[in-house]
Amino acid sequence: MSIPTETLSEAYRLMKTIREFEERVNAEIMNGQIPGFTHLYTGQEANAVGVCAHLDESDTIISTHRGHGHCIAKGAEVAGMMKELFGSSEGLCKGKGGSMHVADIDRGILGANGIVAGGPPISVGSALAAKIRKNGKVAVSFSGDGSVNQGTCFEAMNMAVVLEAPAVFVIENNYYSEHTNISYAVGCDDLKARTEAFGFPVFVADGADFFAVYEAAGKAIEHARAGNGPAGVFAEQGRYHGHFVGDPQHYRGEGELDDLRENHDCLKNFRARMAETGELDAATLDAIDAEVMAEIEQAVTEAKAAARPTAEQVTEDVYINYGAGA
Amino acid sequence: MSIPTETLSEAYRLMKTIREFEERVNAEIMNGQIPGFTHLYTGQEANAVGVCAHLDESDTIISTHRGHGHCIAKGAEVAGMMKELFGSSEGLCKGKGGSMHVADIDRGILGANGIVAGGPPISVGSALAAKIRKNGKVAVSFSGDGSVNQGTCFEAMNMAVVLEAPAVFVIENNYYSEHTNISYAVGCDDLKARTEAFGFPVFVADGADFFAVYEAAGKAIEHARAGNGPAGVFAEQGRYHGHFVGDPQHYRGEGELDDLRENHDCLKNFRARMAETGELDAATLDAIDAEVMAEIEQAVTEAKAAARPTAEQVTEDVYINYGAGA
Amino acid sequence: MAQKTMRDAINEALHQAMEQDESVFVIGEDVAGCNGSAGDVGAVGGVFGVTTGIYHRWPDRCIDTPISESAIVGAAAGAALVGMRPVAEIMFADFIGVCMDQIVNQMAKFRYMFGGKSRCPAVIRFSAGGGFSAAGQHSQAMYQIMTSFPGLKVVVPSNAYDAKGLMLSAIADDDPVLFFEPKILYQEACEVPDEHYTIPFGEAAFVREGDDVTVVAFGQMVPKAAAAIDELAEEGISCDLIDPRTTSPLDEGAILESVEATGRLVVVDEAPPRCGLTADIAGLAADKAFASLKGPVKQVCAPHSPTPFAPELEAAYLPDGDKIKAAIKATLS
Amino acid sequence: MAQKTMRDAINEALHQAMEQDESVFVIGEDVAGCNGSAGDVGAVGGVFGVTTGIYHRWPDRCIDTPISESAIVGAAAGAALVGMRPVAEIMFADFIGVCMDQIVNQMAKFRYMFGGKSRCPAVIRFSAGGGFSAAGQHSQAMYQIMTSFPGLKVVVPSNAYDAKGLMLSAIADDDPVLFFEPKILYQEACEVPDEHYTIPFGEAAFVREGDDVTVVAFGQMVPKAAAAIDELAEEGISCDLIDPRTTSPLDEGAILESVEATGRLVVVDEAPPRCGLTADIAGLAADKAFASLKGPVKQVCAPHSPTPFAPELEAAYLPDGDKIKAAIKATLS
Numbered sequence A, B: 001m002s003i004p005t006e007t008l009s010e011a012y013r014l015m016k017t018i019r020e021f022e023e024r025v026n027a028e029i030m031n032g033q034i035p036g037f038t039h040l041y042t043g044q045e046a047n048a049v050g051v052c053a054h055l056d057e058s059d060t061i062i063s064t065h066r067g068h069g070h071c072i073a074k075g076a077e078v079a080g081m082m083k084e085l086f087g088s089s090e091g092l093c094k095g096k097g098g099s100m101h102v103a104d105i106d107r108g109i110l111g112a113n114g115i116v117a118g119g120p121p122i123s124v125g126s127a128l129a130a131k132i133r134k135n136g137k138v139a140v141s142f143s144g145d146g147s148v149n150q151g152t153c154f155e156a157m158n159m160a161v162v163l164e165a166p167a168v169f170v171i172e173n174n175y176y177s178e179h180t181n182i183s184y185a186v187g188c189d190d191l192k193a194r195t196e197a198f199g200f201p202v203f204v205a206d207g208a209d210f211f212a213v214y215e216a217a218g219k220a221i222e223h224a225r226a227g228n229g230p231a232g233v234f235a236e237q238g239r240y241h242g243h244f245v246g247d248p249q250h251y252r253g254e255g256e257l258d259d260l261r262e263n264h265d266c267l268k269n270f271r272a273r274m275a276e277t278g279e280l281d282a283a284t285l286d287a288i289d290a291e292v293m294a295e296i297e298q299a300v301t302e303a304k305a306a307a308r309p310t311a312e313q314v315t316e317d318v319y320i321n322y323g324a325g326a
Numbered sequence C, D: 001m002a003q004k005t006m007r008d009a010i011n012e013a014l015h016q017a018m019e020q021d022e023s024v025f026v027i028g029e030d031v032a033g034c035n036g037s038a039g040d041v042g043a044v045g046g047v048f049g050v051t052t053g054i055y056h057r058w059p060d061r062c063i064d065t066p067i068s069e070s071a072i073v074g075a076a077a078g079a080a081l082v083g084m085r086p087v088a089e090i091m092f093a094d095f096i097g098v099c100m101d102q103i104v105n106q107m108a109k110f111r112y113m114f115g116g117k118s119r120c121p122a123v124i125r126f127s128a129g130g131g132f133s134a135a136g137q138h139s140q141a142m143y144q145i146m147t148s149f150p151g152l153k154v155v156v157p158s159n160a161y162d163a164k165g166l167m168l169s170a171i172a173d174d175d176p177v178l179f180f181e182p183k184i185l186y187q188e189a190c191e192v193p194d195e196h197y198t199i200p201f202g203e204a205a206f207v208r209e210g211d212d213v214t215v216v217a218f219g220q221m222v223p224k225a226a227a228a229i230d231e232l233a234e235e236g237i238s239c240d241l242i243d244p245r246t247t248s249p250l251d252e253g254a255i256l257e258s259v260e261a262t263g264r265l266v267v268v269d270e271a272p273p274r275c276g277l278t279a280d281i282a283g284l285a286a287d288k289a290f291a292s293l294k295g296p297v298k299q300v301c302a303p304h305s306p307t308p309f310a311p312e313l314e315a316a317y318l319p320d321g322d323k324i325k326a327a328i329k330a331t332l333s
């Protein structure tokens, strides 16, 4: 599989953007600048980027509570996201959604979602629309290893098969749902097999390896786009942070986090591969790094200076039009 | 496997009781004597009886909207059920539940259930109680081929595995959920495999054959009782009636109903087997038939004469004690 | 004009909307029927027959589903987010229990959480309410519960004419709409024009006009209240009867104006009393029409119990003409 | 007496109940924590820490689950039907969306549908309400919704002392109880006895006593209302402040008696206005205390919108002291 250089540099840029976005968000939460509940995607960047590299703006994704990475990978504007996290009225959602509800419908981002497994049924709807319109679009939903035990997730998978809808289910195994390991919460020994038993193929990838995810997601999305019904991607990669900022992470084994950062890093892996193949040289990657750092810095500066919402805005945006009675 | 003669005659009696109960209920609905929504179990009798033959009073079952057979098989009193269906205050549920909510907690019957897949999560609770108390009890839930697509059913199956609870999931495939065939509603090709993928063994049986169900259920229940976690039974057998009384059954193929009654009848099969093995002679079975017919006749007579509920009873039985505020 | 049942009126609205707009589709359990079977696919049209005929005309836009209500609502919500106009059927309003998150946390809140940048023009239809001896899990109104949730519009028609016009408005509406069809009224007929017409949301209907008491009633209680009021007219008591038709938005103006004129208010709904619509309207009047009130505001509703099965119990459970008349007299005395 | 936070008070109640009665167990997501991991199982005690320490003491009765709220509630309901006394934790009340059927159609209705022959002594705990910038899906009160459903008892404590006594009552109660813990109050402390004690359901607390206006407030609104009333006292306005503590059963008597004395009523809750508790109490007074009312009944609640994320928006969204004071003055004018 040969990937165009532009795609490669864009993928790297997005992964780096997610990484630095999240690390900075972490710092700003510690500083007390970002309110609410925030869940960081650091470590899992290749999942989002490897999947979204196959999508265009009118394909849709729907995300989870851990949504920043998915949104950035699908093209959400970084400054708009940062402003949203800071609660500015200039944020992507005017400060009404925050981290758990970042969305950008025009870019096919049907939202992060604060309800575990809230997204997959909605994604099936988007896929169904594509099927009815015969427009070749696909609808991707992301789920965690914990989320797959929620009834709505199962229903969505079966429904997608029944409706032969181009829905792609991306399952991100980061080994934990909050403080519980997948080996406890998923009763069976083989989650991939349990998923495939619903009647669609699932392609597995190392979530620290952009190329592996890219390849697996390519197969799944191609399967769905071609009208063969749903498909799945199963990517394994731990998160670098706690479930939430401040999580004491009692569930970690000794050296687990160090090992993750040391040996399971999509950015390092990507650079190593580039060094091997020579497709992108270190200077190019360094330049991207610098641009990303500047972009994040700029986003935070803007977010801190951005307009704050006002009380009148509370009751706006509930309805498009609430009619005569309102 | 040798089954004691008493067990055999009791099984036959129960299957016959269910058959005649349901046929009579059908007639009384046609007569306008039984209000509400009623779903008949006719044809599937061996499922309930083959399973419940392994249970004692303190094992529990939880049933579905098609619950009469399960309740009779688990020991519910026939006259009390008939009175309930007629809406008498002398009914098993004082006329408050009707067909969809027949229950008898003292006999381990946690109720028919009007919500498709409402039962399995509750059954896991009963199983969990058995596990905590280490009392060797099992909890059986019944689900139809349509019900298994409901999120609550999936959640219950995974939860039972995770908790290693002695929950037995009996899936009754009668090929239809209302007017939709299983081949449409269950997306995958192999429902048994999809169920087993959750992490427990499923034993298959011909639902027209008491002996097959008895054997399969025996294995499943033994598995659960022995502390190995949940198990499943998958029984295939069509229903003789429509989904509800008056259903035009547009979904039936030509000759389908005749074939069912002719070639898939647990009572006929049972008699044929007895004729072969000589375990019970025809006269004994005929005598049981006569007793059953008399019992049903008696139940209907009693139900018609039974007390009707009164307006004051409407607000009784909501709470055990609603406290000072009530 | 032809007499049509509420079932047929809604069916006609669905046909007209689908004819006009390719983005409209119906989805639900057995809305076509017989899928996967040896029989005639499309022969069912929903268990109450409301979607009859749609599959045969538009097979690609009449979509049967497994028994997976969360996925049904989700499918409607997601399709609507990308520009379709789905009309999903949830067989009984009671089944909101298994799909509530998709309705109240997803569909209802998209636009707000996304900063006003999305639209979700989905309609979810439900059969609702009591009167069928269908017991605790198949008889609930549920619209009072859904009225609580900002972001939803909630419709409860009381007759075939309104049902058609409200359904056409619901499908054309750019916000998510929950449409509760009192199932006991499906067979009730009245004059319904063949043409396409709409009834705006948030505009109450004045079903009766009178001077002594304002009666506000919902859904299947509207015809019961009308009959009760007609009987009281013979005793010289004259009442306004207001059918809000949509509980969200609510035509507060119509109710308050009437109460200001009569000074007396009775609110009738079939749901149990706590945190329901009867309290909602009573509370409205106790604040905004307080100065006009001349007597206690009476609520006629079911008691604080689940719906019982036996017909005698259900008859005692649901509000009826006698209870409505007694309440009207009580507020006058 | 020791000062304890509401979190610790509930935790103490759970410990005492589990000590006393072997049939009590806790179940939910991470109520132990770290299962299946290389870490210390039991180290979490629920995301808000309310079940801290239970696993280490009673590992068999502190049960972690997958993220499957319907199965969690079902497990509690089923275990209770066979005689256990489960206390299930649903992390946020908003998640009722994914398990509502098990609560309102199953647990709530068993006893009625089964003709009074079952008991289901399950407690379901929820963290509830706003104030955390947690946005639309993690900030809802939800107890007003659940109050609608006959068969459930609904508890909303406003301080640590009540929380402990109410929790011990909830666990001892033979009916299903929903226990809503205003999460913004978890860290609030007051004097809480070490001993086992209970607070009966359906008995309101008089938090303040006064003559001019009756104020009824729920959950986290109780301390806000108390502070507002204390400020008004300096202006010479004196109010009764009633905290019903349980919304179902509701202490109607306490409310009506107070309204009969003051003639004025303000009801405060954090949920949006439609079909909520403020309307419920207003409707109660407009009927049963009508003759005593001297001014409009005022409702102070959130507007008809989802909960916003930004702190400024949420501050404007939730009722506060100023709004409560304004309402009290409005009913006096």
Ligand SMILES: Cc1ncc(C[n+]2csc(CCOP(=O)(O)OP(=O)(O)O)c2C)c(N)n1
Pocket: A039, A064, A065, A066, A114, A115, A116, A143, A144, A145, A146, A147, A148, A174, A176, A177, A178, A243, D029, D067, D069, D091, D095, D098
């Ligand atoms: C319905 C529901 N239940 C519980 C939660 C609380 N919660 C938020 S994230 C989470 C863990 C999700 O685990 P997983 O799906 O593996 O995703 P990850 O956090 O690992 O990305 C839980 C339990 C929720 N938000 N929604």
Ligand SMILES: Cc1ncc(C[n+]2csc(CCOP(=O)(O)OP(=O)(O)O)c2C)c(N)n1
Pocket: B039, B064, B065, B066, B114, B115, B116, B143, B144, B145, B146, B147, B148, B174, B176, B177, B178, B243, C029, C067, C069, C091, C095, C098
């Ligand atoms: C949550 C829910 N959805 C839909 C229904 C309506 N309904 C009742 S029975 C039924 C079909 C059930 O099919 P299956 O599980 O195969 O059981 P069977 O009727 O064949 O015994 C449906 C859709 C319901 N009662 N509850």
Ligand SMILES: [Mg+2]
Pocket: A144, A145, A146, A172, A173, A174, A175, A176, A177, A178
């Ligand atoms: Mg995870």
Ligand SMILES: [Mg+2]
Pocket: B144, B145, B146, B172, B173, B174, B175, B176, B177, B178
């Ligand atoms: Mg079936």
